[in-house]
Amino acid sequence: MRMLALHLGVLAVLAAAQFLLPAYHHTNAARIMVLAVYAIGYNIAFGYTGLLSLGHALFFAAGMYATGLLVDRGGEPWLALLAGLVAGGAVAGAVGLLALRTAGPAFMIVTLMFAQAFHLAILYWGGFTGGDEGFTLSGAARRLGPLDLADPTTRYFVALALVSVAMLGTLALVRSRLGRVLVAVRENEERTRMLGYDTFRAKLLALMLSGLASGAAGSTYGLMFGYVGGSFAAIQYSILPLIWVLMGGAGTVLGPLLGTALMFYLIDLSSSVTTASQAVVGAALIGLILFAPRGILGTLRERGLRGLP
Amino acid sequence: MSLLEARGLICHFGGVKAIDGVDFDLEPGEVHALIGSNGAGKSTLVGLLSGRIPVQAGSIRFDGRDITRLPAHARVACGIAYAFQITSVFPRLSVFDNVALAVQRTGARDLRAGTMAALDRVGLAALADRLAGALSYGHQRLLEIAMGLALAPRLLILDEPTQGLAAAEIDSFKALVRSLPATILLIEHNMEVVMDLAGRITVLGNGRVLARGTPAEIRANPVVQAAYLGGRDADA
Numbered sequence: 001m002r003m004l005a006l007h008l009g010v011l012a013v014l015a016a017a018q019f020l021l022p023a024y025h026h027t028n029a030a031r032i033m034v035l036a037v038y039a040i041g042y043n044i045a046f047g048y049t050g051l052l053s054l055g056h057a058l059f060f061a062a063g064m065y066a067t068g069l070l071v072d073r074g075g076e077p078w079l080a081l082l083a084g085l086v087a088g089g090a091v092a093g094a095v096g097l098l099a100l101r102t103a104g105p106a107f108m109i110v111t112l113m114f115a116q117a118f119h120l121a122i123l124y125w126g127g128f129t130g131g132d133e134g135f136t137l138s139g140a141a142r143r144l145g146p147l148d149l150a151d152p153t154t155r156y157f158v159a160l161a162l163v164s165v166a167m168l169g170t171l172a173l174v175r176s177r178l179g180r181v182l183v184a185v186r187e188n189e190e191r192t193r194m195l196g197y198d199t200f201r202a203k204l205l206a207l208m209l210s211g212l213a214s215g216a217a218g219s220t221y222g223l224m225f226g227y228v229g230g231s232f233a234a235i236q237y238s239i240l241p242l243i244w245v246l247m248g249g250a251g252t253v254l255g256p257l258l259g260t261a262l263m264f265y266l267i268d269l270s271s272s273v274t275t276a277s278q279a280v281v282g283a284a285l286i287g288l289i290l291f292a293p294r295g296i297l298g299t300l301r302e303r304g305l306r307g308l309p
Numbered sequence: 310m311s312l313l314e315a316r317g318l319i320c321h322f323g324g325v326k327a328i329d330g331v332d333f334d335l336e337p338g339e340v341h342a343l344i345g346s347n348g349a350g351k352s353t354l355v356g357l358l359s360g361r362i363p364v365q366a367g368s369i370r371f372d373g374r375d376i377t378r379l380p381a382h383a384r385v386a387c388g389i390a391y392a393f394q395i396t397s398v399f400p401r402l403s404v405f406d407n408v409a410l411a412v413q414r415t416g417a418r419d420l421r422a423g424t425m426a427a428l429d430r431v432g433l434a435a436l437a438d439r440l441a442g443a444l445s446y447g448h449q450r451l452l453e454i455a456m457g458l459a460l461a462p463r464l465l466i467l468d469e470p471t472q473g474l475a476a477a478e479i480d481s482f483k484a485l486v487r488s489l490p491a492t493i494l495l496i497e498h499n500m501e502v503v504m505d506l507a508g509r510i511t512v513l514g515n516g517r518v519l520a521r522g523t524p525a526e527i528r529a530n531p532v533v534q535a536a537y538l539g540g541r542d543a544d545a
Contacts, residue, residue: 180410184402188399190361191397191398191399193381193382194385194393195411195414195460196382196385196390197382198382199382
């Protein structure tokens, strides 16, 4: 109960922040919340199920392109958004059917390979996808019924709604029977199998849920900021959610949001003082590995906050 | 009718004939011990029965159904549970969660009640909120057995369950096994436990069945005495 209150409290603070933040940070916060949904999705596979994927940009971009291409051709934005979700989940399912035959480093390489193939396909069929330059979405394409996503306030609340659903959904997942099985697969797959669980199916389900959230994030990100481009399918976008989750705490519900926000502002602030912002990020990651290898919330959980989901 | 019928099982690893033409039957409700020196093929045989190792030749029937090609997790659903030799609980999960994983597999509606009942059975109910990895070795063994029990199996395979237990813990383990309704297949090095609990004993050597019978018959069998019980390297 206390943990539910904690998570609702965080969401309430985010809702209140809407009225307090200056315009610049207001936009950042909306961006962070959508990217946090991506990290939350990544965390389901990596943090809870132990699937270290290096190809999640594929699911993020699948959602973004499914939605973007549909609305760009005059599709109904609501349906396009739905298509983005389905694309994320379905592509993750298809990739999972093949990639989950491997484990460990081989799984990382196979997922990376699929994502790279998709990125190259986007560039290759540039006439259709806009290639590296991508394409911008018109105002009409970014209207979800009465919600105009070009309007900062609306955008903020849509991002907040999305991150709320993702966060409370994860909270429900990790407290469910399925969540217990996913954690068991992460801890000891062979033992879980000998308790009668089809661990392949469990991992596939986790990857699909993860892809669904990633697709939702990609889809919404495109609509909110009005741009769809090949860089979102590139390898950086597979590495970013891994870093966000590691920073905040893998296998914690709040970790992905915290990690995304910290990393976003770390880059934002450091690049305002130096051009070597990547070096600052690197130093921060080294510090993380040395002093809090389980991430910020993971370390807090080890140091006494044991009930933290 | 037998609960389990294995015929002509073969499992070779490269040139090593780990299991080389074994027939094996389990009667419903019996406690059957599997003994043999290290490398005799005991763990491979239960690996074949539980589905951890694929069968190369031969067949296995459980309760009249052919399970030769069934994957391990599906055999658990049929009612075959396996408690690991090397303690293999989930150390970073709570004791409760360890057992709850087994209980929820059976589709139990009241997870808490089922889990606490299984923990009560092995005397670990008071430790439910501890991390499994923080338990003593003996308690981890009991937890492993509780996980097997919680699956409500018809056949429970216990792989060296008393290894590393203190004498008092072995006594309570024996009482626990006697109270179980399931058929038990026991792999065990401790001869006192075997002679005490088992109704029948199968002796393996070099991947084949050397002898099979009641504890008294096995004790009197000259082949077994030479190969295992009485030999100078009996503990090998």
